[in-house]
Amino acid sequence: MTVLNNRVVRKKRLILLLILVLVRSWGVGVNARENNRWETRVYPGVIVVKFKPEVVQLWDGTRLLKAPLFTGVPTLDQRFARHRVEQIERMFHVQATLPRKQSTSDLPDISRIYRLSFSTDQNPYQVARDFAQDPHVEYAEPMPINYxxxxxxxxxxxxxxxxxxxxxxxxxxxxxxxxxxxxxxxxxxxxxxxxxxxxxxxxxxxxxxxxxxxxxxxxxxxxxxxxxxxxxxxxxxxxxxxxxxxxxxxxxxxxxxxxxxxxxxxxxxxxxxxxxxxxxxxxxxxxxxxxxxxxxxxxxxxxxxxxxxxxxxxxxxxxxxxxxxxxxxxxxxxxxxxxxxxx
The missing domain is CATH 3.40.50.200 (Peptidase S8/S53 domain)
Structure with missing residues (x-):
C-alpha cells in the first residue's frame, strides 16, 4: 500500500511539474509573440490612457501637457518619470453644445481619454500594463495601427x-x-x-x-x-x-x-x-x-x-x-x- 501511495504521489508531482513547465513555456511564448508583433501592430512610443475624473479635473480641461509632467498624484508622477513620458494629449474634442439625435444618457465620457507619448525604446504593452495598475486609471492600452x-x-x-x-x-x-x-x-x-x-x-x-x-x-x-x-x-x-x-x-x-x-x-x-x-x-x-x-x-x-x-x-x-x-x-x-x- 505504501509503494502504491508513493507512486501516486510521484505521479501527481510529475503532472504538476509538467503543468508548471507548460505554463512557463506558454508565458514565454506569449511574451515572445508580443515582442515580435508590437512593432507592426501598435504605434511605438504611444499608449492610450483613460484617466479617472479626479485626475482630469486637476488639469482643468487642458488638451496638451508636456514634460516635465507633474500632477501632484504620486503614483502617476512616478510612472511618468519611470517611462520618460514626454507629453499627454487629450485625443478627442467633444463639443457638448452641438445638437444630438438621441439622449445623452448613453454617451461614454471620451473627454478623459489621452494619448501618452514616451521614448520608443520601450515596449508599449509593458508600459500600458504598468499604467493600468494605477488606481487613478480606468484603462491603459497600446494604440493599434489601422490600415x-x-x-x-x-x-x-x-x-x-x-x-x-x-x-x-x-x-x-x-x-x-x-x-x-x-x-x-x-x-x-x-x-x-x-x-x-x-x-x-x-x-x-x-x-x-x-x-x-x-x-x-x-x-x-x-x-x-x-x-x-x-x-x-x-x-x-x-x-x-x-x-x-x-x-x-x-x-x-x-x-x-x-x-x-x-x-x-x-x-x-x-x-x-x-x-x-x-x-x-x-x-x-x-x-x-x-x-x-x-x-x-x-x-x-x-x-x-x-x-x-x-x-x-x-x-x-x-x-x-x-x-x-x-x-x-x-x-x-x-x-x-x-x-x-x-x-
Missing part, C-alpha cells in the same frame, strides 16, 4: 457588377436617397472636387456663410466647410497626389462608391444616389495607408451630424477599449458605423 483595406487596381474595378449584386436598381425603384442623409467618409482623403463627387459633398453652412479663419459654428475646427483633415490639422480633406501603389486615392474611390452623383451621364453611379457625403481625412500625407486619426474622425463625424460613418480600414490584434468607447459614443449620437470586412 486601409486593399482596393483592386484594375482599370475596370469601378465598372464591376456590385450594384446589381446588392440589388441597387431595385432599391432605386423605391427611393433615390435623401439629401438630408449624410455619409461620413473617414479615410485618407477625398478628391471632393471631382466632377462626379462635387455636387454631393456635405457643406457646413455655418462655416460656408461665416467669416474666414473663425470657428463660426463653435465645433472646435476652423473653416471646415467641406469636412476636415485631422492629421494635418487643416480644412482641406483632399487626398495627397496620386502614388504608384494607389493608396492616395483610396478615400476618393470609397466616396465614389458610396455617394457619386447618379443619373448624370458621367463616371459611375453612387449607391446612395442623392445622399451627401462628409469627407474626413484621417491620415498624414506621407503615410496614406495608415489611418492614424481614424477614431478622431469618427468623433468629428458623429459630432457634426453624420448618419452613417464609413470606415474602410481596420487592424489586427487585441480588443481596444478606447476604440469601442468611440464607437459607442457615435452610436449614442445616432450614427451607424460601417466597417471594412477585412477580406
Amino acid at each position: 486601409i483595406e486593399a482596393t483592386p487596381n484594375d482599370p475596370q474595378y469601378p465598372e464591376q457588377e456590385h450594384l446589381v449584386q446588392i440589388f441597387a436598381p431595385e432599391a432605386w425603384d423605391i427611393a433615390h436617397g435623401d439629401s438630408n442623409v449624410v455619409i461620413a467618409i473617414v479615410d485618407n482623403g477625398t478628391g471632393w472636387q471631382h466632377p462626379d463627387l462635387k455636387s454631393n459633398v456635405w457643406t457646413n453652412q455655418a462655416e460656408a456663410t461665416g467669416l474666414p479663419n473663425v470657428d463660426d459654428d463653435g465645433n472646435g475646427y476652423v473653416d471646415d466647410v467641406h469636412g476636415y483633415d485631422l492629421a494635418e490639422k487643416d480644412a482641406d480633406p483632399t487626398n495627397a497626389p496620386e502614388d504608384d501603389a494607389g493608396y492616395y486615392v483610396h478615400g476618393t474611390h470609397v466616396a465614389g462608391l458610396a455617394a457619386a452623383v447618379t443619373d448624370n451621364a458621367l463616371g459611375i453611379a453612387g449607391v446612395s444616389w442623392n445622399c451627401k457625403y462628409m469627407p474626413i481625412k484621417a491620415s498624414y500625407d506621407n503615410s496614406p495607408q495608415d489611418i492614424s486619426k481614424g477614431y478622431e474622425g469618427i468623433v468629428y463625424a458623429a459630432d457634426n451630424g453624420a448618419d452613417v460613418i464609413n470606415c474602410s480600414w481596420g487592424h489586427l490584434g487585441d480588443y481596444s477599449n478606447y476604440e469601442q468607447e468611440v464607437i459607442n459614443y457615435a452610436y449614442a449620437k445616432g450614427s451607424i458605423i460601417v466597417a471594412a470586412a477585412g477580406n
Whole structure:
C-alpha cells in the first residue's frame, strides 16, 4: 500500500511539474509573440490612457501637457518619470453644445481619454500594463495601427457588377436617397472636387456663410466647410497626389462608391444616389495607408451630424477599449458605423 501511495504521489508531482513547465513555456511564448508583433501592430512610443475624473479635473480641461509632467498624484508622477513620458494629449474634442439625435444618457465620457507619448525604446504593452495598475486609471492600452483595406487596381474595378449584386436598381425603384442623409467618409482623403463627387459633398453652412479663419459654428475646427483633415490639422480633406501603389486615392474611390452623383451621364453611379457625403481625412500625407486619426474622425463625424460613418480600414490584434468607447459614443449620437470586412 505504501509503494502504491508513493507512486501516486510521484505521479501527481510529475503532472504538476509538467503543468508548471507548460505554463512557463506558454508565458514565454506569449511574451515572445508580443515582442515580435508590437512593432507592426501598435504605434511605438504611444499608449492610450483613460484617466479617472479626479485626475482630469486637476488639469482643468487642458488638451496638451508636456514634460516635465507633474500632477501632484504620486503614483502617476512616478510612472511618468519611470517611462520618460514626454507629453499627454487629450485625443478627442467633444463639443457638448452641438445638437444630438438621441439622449445623452448613453454617451461614454471620451473627454478623459489621452494619448501618452514616451521614448520608443520601450515596449508599449509593458508600459500600458504598468499604467493600468494605477488606481487613478480606468484603462491603459497600446494604440493599434489601422490600415486601409486593399482596393483592386484594375482599370475596370469601378465598372464591376456590385450594384446589381446588392440589388441597387431595385432599391432605386423605391427611393433615390435623401439629401438630408449624410455619409461620413473617414479615410485618407477625398478628391471632393471631382466632377462626379462635387455636387454631393456635405457643406457646413455655418462655416460656408461665416467669416474666414473663425470657428463660426463653435465645433472646435476652423473653416471646415467641406469636412476636415485631422492629421494635418487643416480644412482641406483632399487626398495627397496620386502614388504608384494607389493608396492616395483610396478615400476618393470609397466616396465614389458610396455617394457619386447618379443619373448624370458621367463616371459611375453612387449607391446612395442623392445622399451627401462628409469627407474626413484621417491620415498624414506621407503615410496614406495608415489611418492614424481614424477614431478622431469618427468623433468629428458623429459630432457634426453624420448618419452613417464609413470606415474602410481596420487592424489586427487585441480588443481596444478606447476604440469601442468611440464607437459607442457615435452610436449614442445616432450614427451607424460601417466597417471594412477585412477580406
